Amino acid sequence: MTEPSSSYLTTTANAYDAVAALYADLVRNELDEVPLDRGLLAAFAELARTHGAGPVAELGCGPGRVTAHLRDxxxxxxxxxxxxxxxxxxxETHPDLRFEVGSMDALDLADGVLGGILSWYSVIHTPPRLLPAYFAEFRRVLAPGGHLLLGFFEAQDEPVTPFDHKVTTAYRWPIDDLARLAGDAGFTEVGRMMRQPREGERPLRHGRLLMRKDERLG
Known part of the structure; x- marks a missing residue:
């Protein structure tokens, strides 16, 4: 039997609620130790500032440490x-910033209002059959030419693979397959990066995809 799409959302929300304080403490200074990630986030920030088509939304922001990094x-x-x-x-941690409870597949935003979207290890929990609808929603709220940056765990020489994320079920994606899926939703690839896990991280390769909403499709 196929799991209802709303069921995994409830499971994911409850799982993160249960570990929120511990998770926030674990990731608080994470970016300090990953210069490659900081470099890519800086490039994304520059594109968003230059394009100037609207604010950036971090979807699946967790305790807000990457949102605050982009603000900086x-x-x-x-x-x-x-x-x-x-x-x-x-x-509580970043009282100067705006944070909202919401689901990435049904954003309370008008069409074309965002200049950029950051999804940093957030679509990893989305069942693969539902991900096209998420990309369609991302495209809906992005302005033409707006950028989407995805952070995820990569599946090397394998199909999409579920794994035990410790919080709740997650999926590793072949980077070509994820890029193709985003392309089908109307995004053009700008660049990609893969990095090996650093010491102390789970032994999975990390993937990043930088995409742009195809202006030709409106």
Whole structure:
């Protein structure tokens, strides 16, 4: 039997609510140790500032540490997360920033209002059959030419593969397959990066895809 799409959302929200304080503590200074990630986020921030088509939304923002990092890079940014407890922590930690409870597949935003979207290890929990609808929603709220940056775990020489994320079920994606899926939704690839896990991280390769909403499709 196929799991209803709403069921995994409830499971994911409850799982992150349960570990929110511990998770926030674990990732608080994570970016300090990953210069490659900081470099790519800086490039994304520059594109968002230059394009100037609207604010950036971090979708699946968790406790807000990457949202705040983008703010420090001069980006007009806000965060959205499925977990109410995560949003409470984000608001308490970064009271100068806007954070909202919401789902990435049904954003309370008008068409074309965002200049950029950051999805940093958030679509990893989306069942693969549902991901095209998420990309369609991302495309809907992005302005033409707006950028989407995805962070995820890569599946090397394998199809899409579920794994035990410790919080809740997640999926590793072949980077070509994920790029193709985003392309089918109307995004053009700008660049990609893969990095090996650093010491202390789970032994999975990390993938990044930078995409742009195809202006020719409106």
């Amino acid at each position: 890079l001069g980006v007009d940014v806000f965060g959205v997360d499925l977990s109410p407890v995560m949003i409470d922590i984000a608001r």
